[in-house]
Every structure is written in structure tokens, then in C-alpha cells.
Amino acid sequence: MLTGKVALVTGASRGIGCAIARKLAKMGALVIVNYNGSKEAAEAVAGEICKVGGSAVTYGCDVADEAATTAMIAAITKDYGGIDILVNNAGITRDNLMLRMTDAEFDAVLATNLKGAFHTMRAAAKTMLKKRYGRIINIASVTGMTGNAGQANYAAAKAGLIGMTKTAARELASRGITVNAVAPGFIETDMTRKLPEEIRKKACGQIPLGRFGQPEDVADAVAFLAAEGAYLTGQVLAVDGGMVM
Numbered sequence: 001m002l003t004g005k006v007a008l009v010t011g012a013s014r015g016i017g018c019a020i021a022r023k024l025a026k027m028g029a030l031v032i033v034n035y036n037g038s039k040e041a042a043e044a045v046a047g048e049i050c051k052v053g054g055s056a057v058t059y060g061c062d063v064a065d066e067a068a069t070t071a072m073i074a075a076i077t078k079d080y081g082g083i084d085i086l087v088n089n090a091g092i093t094r095d096n097l098m099l100r101m102t103d104a105e106f107d108a109v110l111a112t113n114l115k116g117a118f119h120t121m122r123a124a125a126k127t128m129l130k131k132r133y134g135r136i137i138n139i140a141s142v143t144g145m146t147g148n149a150g151q152a153n154y155a156a157a158k159a160g161l162i163g164m165t166k167t168a169a170r171e172l173a174s175r176g177i178t179v180n181a182v183a184p185g186f187i188e189t190d191m192t193r194k195l196p197e198e199i200r201k202k203a204c205g206q207i208p209l210g211r212f213g214q215p216e217d218v219a220d221a222v223a224f225l226a227a228e229g230a231y232l233t234g235q236v237l238a239v240d241g242g243m244v245m
């Protein structure tokens with residue numbers, strides 16, 4: 001159980017982040033539902049958690065913005081005494097074949113998916129050091145392990161996130177802080193709903209379990225790492241129906 005723990009989930013206004021927020025709250029954590037643009041959706045997520053007896057509040061901030069992210073974590077620390085569990089989930093795609101990809105598409109994905117996680121980890125780890133306890137879980141992607149045509153920016157960011165996870169795991173282990181990554185395959189969210197039917201069918205053919213995952217499948221893995229994974233650090237757990245093994 002996570003009673004008494006404060007969990008920050010970035011990008012929790014929908015999709016995988018929303019499922020993670022619900023799951024951690026169900027396990028007793030006070031959940032900080034972070035969002036960038038979707039204020040109403042984030043408030044609805046927090047409201048639903050509270051309605052079923054959980055604890056959740058919203059904090060808006062673009063994780064790509066260093067000053068805003070540091071200020072958000074300072075505010076959470078002032079209000080709730082620090083962060084015990086950090087889930088770096090916020091992410092975007094700007095897909096394009098590499099030869100056509102613009103610098104703006106490349107930079108936007110790196111700024112949110114990689115640098116955003118750096119900003120939150122650096123600031124949150126400071127609060128965890130004092131407690132000599134922390135669980136950091138970075139939502140990567142199997143694309144960061146295999147590459148994917150049309151996703152040079154996204155694959156670079158997710159591979160970078162895996163490298164940063166392992167580095168942070170080594171740096172923070174002696175302080176009781178574990179750092180792991182969860183690498184989802186194809187999960188049913190807004191991000192994958194826009195894929196053409198033909199690509200979805202092709203993807204299903206590569207998944208031994210024969211279907212896309214649900215956001216809750218990823219949330220279950222995160223919950224395990226947050227609540228049970230005391231002797232697990234620097235690992236990448238693929239939640240992909242067996243697609244990459």
C-alpha cells in the first residue's frame with residue numbers, strides 16, 4: 001500500500017498517466033495530477049479520484065519549461081512535504097520520416113519527452129534525498145529499444161530516457177531511491193487512436209498476445225515498481241504483450 005506517500009504523475013489528464021494516477025490513489029497515495037494544456041480534464045481526473053475516497057490535486061505545468069517545473073516541485077514540497085513517487089509520463093509525438101523531419105519536430109519531442117523528465121527528476125530527487133526514500137518511474141517506450149520508422153525524434157528521446165534512468169539509478173541507489181523505466185508497446189490511448197487501421201492491424205500481428213494493451217496494464221507495472229520494487233533499480237520493464245523479447 002502507498003498510504004502516506006505523495007506521488008507526482010506528469011501528464012495525468014488522460015491516457016496512461018490518468019490510469020497511473022487512479023491506480024496509485026487507489027493504493028492510498030496522495031496523487032498530484034499534472035497536466036500541460038488540459039486543465040479541465042485533469043480536474044475531472046482528480047475529482048473522480050476524490051469521489052471514490054482517494055486523494056488527488058492538480059498542478060499544471062509544461063515539463064519542458066525548466067523554471068515552471070522547478071516552481072511546481074517547490075510548491076508541492078511546500079504544500080505536502082516533498083515527493084515520494086515520481087512518474088515521468090508526459091509525452092508527445094511529432095512523427096515524420098527522418099528525411100522530412102523538421103528541427104522543430106525533433107526539438108519539441110526531445111524537450112518534453114527527455115528534457116522534461118530530466119527537469120522533474122533533478123528537482124524531485126532533491127526532496128527524496130532528504131527522506132532517503134524515493135521511487136522514480138520513467139515511462140519510456142519499446143521504440144526506445146527497437147527504433148521505429150517515422151519516429152527518429154521519439155526513439156531518440158525514449159532511448160535517452162532509458163540511459164538517463166540507468167544513470168540516475170546508479171547515482172541515487174545509496175540514498176534509498178530506485179529509478180526504473182516502464183516501456184509500453186502499443187497501448188489504447190489518444191496517441192495510438194490516430195493510427196491508420198492498416199497500421200493497427202499490422203502492429204497486432206507483431207504482438208504475441210494479439211491485442212493493444214490498456215492504460216491499466218501499464219499502471220499495474222508502475223504500481224508494482226512503486227509499492228513492491230525495493231530491490232529493483234535501473235531496469236526497463238516492457239509492457240507490450242510480448243512484442244519485444
Ligand code: NDP
Binds near residue numbers: 142183
Ligand atoms: P496521451 O497523448 O494520451 O496523453 C499525454 C499526456 O501527457 C496528456 O495528459 C498531456 O497533457 C501530457 N503532456 C503532454 N505534453 C506535456 C508537457 N509538456 N507537460 C506536461 N504534460 C504534458 O499519451 P499516452 O497516454 O498514450 O502516453 C503517455 C506516455 O506513454 C508518453 O510518455 C508516451 O510516449 C508513452 N507511451 C505511450 C504508448 C502508447 O501506445 N500510447 C506506447 C509507448 C509509450 P495535456 O493534454 O494537458 O498537454
